[in-house]
Amino acid sequence: KMYVAEPYKIKVVEPIRMTTRAQRQAALERAGHNTFLLDSRDVYIDLLTDSGTTAMSDRQWAGLMLGDEAYAGSRNFFHLLETVQEYYGFRYMVPTHQGRGAEHLLSRIAIKPGDYVPGNMYFTTTRAHQELAGATFRDVIIDEAHDPQADLPFKGNVDLRKFQALIEEVGAEKIPYICLAVTVNLAGGQPVSLQNIRDVSELAHRHGIRVMFDATRCVENAYLIKEREPGHAGRSVREILKEMMSYGDGCTMSGKKDCMVNIGGFLAMNDPELYQAATQLVVLYEGMPSYGGLAGRDMEAMALGIQESVDDDYIHHRIMQVRYLGDRLAAADVPIVRPVGGHAVFLDARQFLDHLPQDAFPAQMLAAQIYLQSGVRSMERGIVSAGRDREGQNHHPNLELVRLTVPRRVYTYAHMDVVADSITDLYEDRRRIPGLTMVYEPKVLRFFTARFEPL
Numbered sequence: 001k002m003y004v005a006e007p008y009k010i011k012v013v014e015p016i017r018m019t020t021r022a023q024r025q026a027a028l029e030r031a032g033h034n035t036f037l038l039d040s041r042d043v044y045i046d047l048l049t050d051s052g053t054t055a056m057s058d059r060q061w062a063g064l065m066l067g068d069e070a071y072a073g074s075r076n077f078f079h080l081l082e083t084v085q086e087y088y089g090f091r092y093m094v095p096t097h098q099g100r101g102a103e104h105l106l107s108r109i110a111i112k113p114g115d116y117v118p119g120n121m122y123f124t125t126t127r128a129h130q131e132l133a134g135a136t137f138r139d140v141i142i143d144e145a146h147d148p149q150a151d152l153p154f155k156g157n158v159d160l161r162k163f164q165a166l167i168e169e170v171g172a173e174k175i176p177y178i179c180l181a182v183t184v185n186l187a188g189g190q191p192v193s194l195q196n197i198r199d200v201s202e203l204a205h206r207h208g209i210r211v212m213f214d215a216t217r218c219v220e221n222a223y224l225i226k227e228r229e230p231g232h233a234g235r236s237v238r239e240i241l242k243e244m245m246s247y248g249d250g251c252t253m254s255g256k257k258d259c260m261v262n263i264g265g266f267l268a269m270n271d272p273e274l275y276q277a278a279t280q281l282v283v284l285y286e287g288m289p290s291y292g293g294l295a296g297r298d299m300e301a302m303a304l305g306i307q308e309s310v311d312d313d314y315i316h317h318r319i320m321q322v323r324y325l326g327d328r329l330a331a332a333d334v335p336i337v338r339p340v341g342g343h344a345v346f347l348d349a350r351q352f353l354d355h356l357p358q359d360a361f362p363a364q365m366l367a368a369q370i371y372l373q374s375g376v377r378s379m380e381r382g383i384v385s386a387g388r389d390r391e392g393q394n395h396h397p398n399l400e401l402v403r404l405t406v407p408r409r410v411y412t413y414a415h416m417d418v419v420a421d422s423i424t425d426l427y428e429d430r431r432r433i434p435g436l437t438m439v440y441e442p443k444v445l446r447f448f449t450a451r452f453e454p455l
């Protein structure tokens, strides 16, 4: 199997260690069978998330020494602003502590109670802030995105008929923007094609509706356009990314993913009035418009990270390493979401544990069993993450998934083999895995701190 060799060599290492099964059983009980509640020291290979887990480069670490910690007008802010203008093309930018800081600001300044925000599948914090601001989220993604086995190149695409139908149903004045996620995390890290971005932009702008990207994994999306959409193979990821963003009016960004930093985010836009509204709110929740809850050094690291993120060798390796893990699991007939996503391999827990009903939390239990089997931490992305609707009923998403999320520039192919081998072994004797009952359910975003016990 051809590896794509890492386009970097290792300069600093952080030792990791394997635990015993008894230690992991005890850790799992302490964590209430919720991998979010495991201690890092009890985790061997941490695939919980690609958020904030990136290894920074030597240039980024050097950049930390260039932190201009002036309270206002930091040099690093201008470096970040110029970089956002150059790489994404947006005119204005407000730093935030991370993505949900930007989602909070955007929701508060753009949404009025009773509005509707269409989007290509929900994301947990994104929808939470839209609902907190009084909007109703409406999923306008293509139907196939909800089918783990539909092997289509752009499962993140918007179904224009659904978007058009919502405009006719509620009227454009009730739709402040469409939230266009590139890629779509919960569909399995699935990209949106450039043609669909153009079509969504044309339809939205025809009705005076803004297009606001959730740009969190936009570089991965650009790479998958290069790889899968006819006519782009000869283009650099950097120029595809710039064209993608040119069809939108702004973006929320969690810098903790494709901007290659451990903390940071921003809200970017072209409209000066939206920018002015953001600057009035950011001082209340994040800090001055020139630091938004970040130290100067963090803004410097993020500016450098953005520049590194579009390096074709880096992003080629990143995508191919994730695909290597997916291909190995698929070769062992382990059910995964097709096609393999940009940032993670998603196990189809509904199929993996097809002897369990969704109300026994199969994805939650599968993540727990994977940890018990091998010390590998993954994340539940199923009925627990989907939460409850306004009437208090559990959402029953078709996608009941466990996400194996590969951090950027951290693990090697040997670690991918450990993950693939241990999950394949678990798959062999999956029938003995029982379901779970939830013994503690928080009110909001329950998946972060809920606790469970085996049935």
Ligand SMILES: CC1=C(O)/C(=C\N=C(/C)C(=O)O)C(COP(=O)(O)O)=CN1
Residues within 6 Å of the ligand: 048, 049, 050, 051, 098, 099, 100, 101, 123, 125, 126, 181, 185, 214, 216, 254, 255, 256, 265
């Ligand atoms: C697509 C998308 C995300 O994936 C996202 C955060 N994702 C996390 C934490 C994850 O584990 O996927 C956020 C929120 O970003 P934040 O975790 O607040 O920096 C927004 N959009």
